[in-house]
Amino acid sequence: MKKEIIDMDGVKFPVYSLNTLIIGSGASGLNAAIHLWERGQKDIAIATDCWGGGTSNNAGSDKQTYYKLSLSSESPDSPLQMAQDLFAGGCMHGDIALCEAQNSLEAFFHLVRLGVPFPHNQYGAYVGYKTDHDPLGRGTSAGPLTSHRMFEALAREVKSRGIAVFDGCEVMALLAENKDDETHVIGALALDRNNCDAENLGFIVYNAKNVVLGTGGPAGIYKASVYPESQLGSTGLALAIGTIAHNLTESQYGLASVKFRWNLSGSYQQVIPRYVSTEKDGSDLREFLNDYFPDMGRLATAIFLKGYQWPFDPRKIGDFGSSLIDILVYQESVLRGRRVFLDFTRNPSGGGILSDFSFDLLGEEASQYLQNSDALYDTPIERLQAMNQPAIDLYRDHGIDIGKESLEIAVCAQHNNGGLKGNIWWESNIRHLFPVGEVNGTHGVYRPGGSALNSGQVGSMRAAMFISRRYSSEPPSLNRFLSAARAQIREKFVFARTLIDAKVTDGSDIPTQREKIQERMSACGAHVRGLAKVKEAIAEGWQLYRELQNTVKIATPQELPEAFKNLDLCLTHVLYLEAIGEYLEKGGRSRGSFLVLDPEGKKPCDQLGENWRFGLNRVDSFVNTKILEISLDANMTVRKNWVNIRPIPQAEVWFETVWKNYINDKIIK
Ligand SMILES: Cc1cc2nc3c(=O)[nH]c(=O)nc-3n(C[C@H](O)[C@H](O)[C@H](O)COP(=O)(O)OP(=O)(O)OC[C@H]3O[C@@H](n4cnc5c(N)ncnc54)[C@H](O)[C@@H]3O)c2cc1C
Structure with missing residues (x-):
């Protein structure tokens, strides 16, 4: 990596020239860096807004899962079978499914070699368990903090190899150039958060042959979110x-605690806690679920099942299914303005037509499970102590004693199945730009639990393979780079300067603007959707985007990173809403992890109002047989395109043919 200083209109800027800039230090960005290094490409650097920030290092769950080909001696598996299971989730391209299946073991053992403690038995079998949408027990786990353990191991490796890291470096624009009717990424612009009050406002310029974008999911567009606070996302950069982005309609939502953000899945629900709500001031405590369930057996069983069936799923609402609970929590908290809590100190109590909780009212699966777990104790907290003490310790480590204090909860955004589109080497339609990890939306409507972490590792490894083989040359000379990038750098710098206005004395509007984005998205673009509201939200979103570009002011340069972040989040949320609007216009109904309100549909249960009617998509409906792509053209006009779903390819498997192609360098292309 070479550093030079340029002078533009009397202001000096550092320019770093290198082969590959990796943006983000989550599990996927770090993995890309290590694989590039291992394949001989050492002219690389990582730019991250916060080393240790992001989802991988800071999120987890009851038993955080990594999905890979089964290695248990008792269950036969094959990459094709795994690809078929990934593909069966709907709206996922078959070639991508095959890559994720085929490469899952290589990616997994890379992590094992780096020291991630995935358990194996005395004969070396990395045994697994069944996760959601998984027929074969392909899930494995290094505990509640699997992705954190991955971050630790990958970060250790990055440091030990001496890979350059720009910490506190917020990338706020990608630099691009048109060549032969295609757009190429040529570098990036960042703000050094610790140097914004310098004359150059902390601008750092990167002249890079390739950019790997590992910026994670667009967490910052949601108000109700279980992503860690440090993760906001930067999809808007691309x-x-x-x-091109695709499947932006598909995200996962579910119940999570809000004071300390954590998924309430697995044993937190299997011990059957009591759900209560209160007024904002804590008065009028009620067990609100009792008004909707016909008997305690079905209520307690639905709570238990929430453990296995964590993401909200409109197919699991009917017949007092577990996802009815998400709707009731949403109604109580968002629509009625009350607060909802999980109370582990007491069992659900009856009242009205409901009897008090007792084990013999539970469904067969639930009662067998608690019996097998030796957890037939009197209260939920005692059952949790018996089944999973670390689940209690985890909250204690964050200052919450769930043996005494109830947990405030909400239905929260957790993961984006869709995102930027890549090919089988994870390169986007913008040449030399490789979105990897959650920002690359490889998944379809449903995905097996754990496949996000696998996708992040496989994708970053394949991007590194491609770059090191095909795009390994040096970056262009400074002069050549500046001839394409100078105007873009100048435009951003002038814009940054005009944002700062010393007359702003009563604090900037940055928090209010962000709240508007987040509230709009959680109200209209999350797990409950309707066309009229989405259309309004799109218009309001674009209006805010224009304001952020034209009229917003900040008091000091230190606020620049947040001002640019708001622009990014605003653009991101409008395109998500545009995709949702398009889906609804095409007659799309409920699927995946969202409910589409529909007066012609069925009520979730008799006691809920008419406005809750909804219907499910038919399997052969238009929206289920195509994938929606969305992008902006050079005039910022939104382009929407429904494309066919690519089937799983018939890959060449004849050894002599593959060998010949391999030695003739015809594989990576
Ligand atoms: C509660 C929870 C539980 C989960 N459980 C599972 C599970 O069991 N199994 C599974 O497979 N998946 C799970 N996931 C999803 C999975 O953890 C994430 O998809 C994955 O960790 C994302 O990794 P990443 O590397 O793509 O992004 P992240 O780990 O989010 O990293 C993004 C990085 O980019 C940086 N960044 C962002 N923007 C910029 C910018 N402009 N400039 C510089 N740096 C930037 C961030 O600081 C961060 O370093 C879970 C997610 C959550 C929230």
Whole structure:
């Protein structure tokens, strides 16, 4: 990596020239860096807004899962079978499914070699268990903090190899150039958070042959979110230069605690806690679920099942299914303005037509499970102590004693199945730009639990393979780079300067603007959707985007990173809403992890109002047989395109043929 200083209109800027810039230090960005290094490409650097920030290092769950080909001696598996299971989730391209299946073991053992403690038995079998949408027990786990353990191991490796890291470096634009009717990424612009009050406002310029974008999911567009606070996402960086995104309609939502953000899945629900709600001031405590369930047996069983069936799923609402609980929590908290809590100190109590909780009212699966777990104790907290003491310790480590204090909860955004589009080497339609990890939306409507972490590792490894083989040359000379990038750098710098206005004395509007984005998304673009509201939200979203570009002011340069982040989040949320609007216009109904309100549909249960009617998509409906792509053209006009779903390819498997192609360098292309 070479550093040079340029002078533009009397202001000096550092320019770093290198082969590959990796943006983000989550599990996927770090993995890309290590694989590049291992394959001989050492002219690389990682730019991250916060080393240790992001989802991988800071999120987890009851038993955080990594999905890979089964290695248990008792269950036969094959990459094709795994690809078929990934593909069966709907709206996922078959070639991507095959890559994720085929490469899952290589990616997994890379992590094992780096020291991630995935358990194996005395004969070396990395045994697994069944996760959601998984027929074969392909899930494995290094405990509640699997992705954190991955971050630790990968970060250790990055440091030990001496890979350059720009910490506190917020990338706020990608630089691009048109060549032969295609757009190429040529570098990036960042703000050094610790140097914004310098004359150059902390601008750092990167002249890079390739950019690997590992910026994670767009967490910052949601108010109700179980992503860690440090994760906001930067999908807008890529959207702004015309990168195609797809499946933006598909995200996962579910119940999580809000004071300390954590998924309430697995044993937190299997011990059957009591759900209560209160007024904002804590008065009028009620067990609100009792009004909707016909008997305690079905209520307690639905709570238990929430453990296995964590993401909200409109197919699991009917007949007092577990996802009815998400709707009731949403109604109580968002629509009625009350607060909802999980109370582990007491069992659900009856009242009205409901009897008090007792084990003999439970369904067969639930009662057998608690019996097998030796957890037939009197209260939920005692059952949790018996089944999973670390689940209690985890909250204690964050200052919450769930043996005494109830947990405030909400239905929260957790993961984005869709995102930027890549090919089988994870390169986007913008040449040399490789979105990896959650920002690359490889998944379809449903995905097996754990496949996000696998996808992040496989994708970053394949991007590194491609770059090191095909795009390994040096970056262009400074002069050549500046001839394409100078105007873009100048435009951003002038914009940054005009944002700062010393007359702003009563605090900037940055928090209010962000709240508007987040509230709009959680109200209209999350797990409950309707066309009229989405259309309004799109118009309001674009209006805010224009304001952020034209009229917003900040008091000091230190606020620049947040001002640019708001622009990014605003653009991101509008394109998500545009995709949702398009899906609804095409007659799309409920699927995946969202409910589409529909007056012609069925009520979730008799006691809920008419406005809750909804219907499910038919399997052969238009929206289920195509994938919606969305992007911005050079005039910022939104382009929407429904494309066919690519089937799983018939890959060449004849050894002599593959060998010949391999030695003739015809594989990576
Ligand atoms: C509660 C929870 C539980 C989960 N459980 C599972 C599970 O069991 N199994 C599973 O497979 N998946 C799970 N996931 C999803 C999975 O953890 C994530 O998809 C994955 O960790 C994302 O990794 P990543 O590397 O893509 O992004 P992240 O780990 O989010 O990293 C993004 C990085 O980019 C940086 N960054 C962002 N923007 C910029 C910018 N402009 N400039 C510089 N740096 C930037 C961030 O600081 C961060 O370092 C879970 C997610 C959550 C929230």
